[in-house]
Amino acid sequence: MKCIMIVDENLPRGIIANTTAALGISLASIKEGLVGKQLKDKDRRIHEGITNTPIPILALDNKAIKKLYDQIQENGDDQVQLIGFNNVAQKSQHYEDYESKLLKTPKDDIEYLGMCLYGPKKKINKLTGSIKMLK
Numbered sequence: 001m002k003c004i005m006i007v008d009e010n011l012p013r014g015i016i017a018n019t020t021a022a023l024g025i026s027l028a029s030i031k032e033g034l035v036g037k038q039l040k041d042k043d044r045r046i047h048e049g050i051t052n053t054p055i056p057i058l059a060l061d062n063k064a065i066k067k068l069y070d071q072i073q074e075n076g077d078d079q080v081q082l083i084g085f086n087n088v089a090q091k092s093q094h095y096e097d098y099e100s101k102l103l104k105t106p107k108d109d110i111e112y113l114g115m116c117l118y119g120p121k122k123k124i125n126k127l128t129g130s131i132k133m134l135k
Contacts, residue, residue: 009059
């Protein structure tokens with residue numbers, strides 16, 4: 001299995017960091033086994049588990065992210081997990097606010113700050129193989 005994130009390369013660094021953090025938390029909440037076990041160092045201090053899956057961060061502009069997001073949604077591949085982080089979520093004060101606003105927002109008005117893809121390596125590579133790394 002493979003995991004990648006794609007973010008809007010034109011966003012400020014803080015928003016990129018927030019977007020990838022939100023996507024990572026969402027993915028970890030639905031895919032068991034992504035976080036490794038708790039470990040100890042030589043001095044017996046505990047280190048909480050971190051991801052045991054590499055997560056490359058790729059970059060596109062927001063229009064290209066939306067196009068790819070919509071394409072993946074429309075194809076409906078059950079093997080590819082798609083998580084989006086959008087402008088409606090980013091501007092919401094709390095989750096209930098996000099839910100209320102999202103219900104009133106047509107898909108054409110949703111802009112994506114980033115997205116996360118998780119699935120079979122071959123399928124993820126086919127979808128993202130030509131996308132550059134975030135620098």
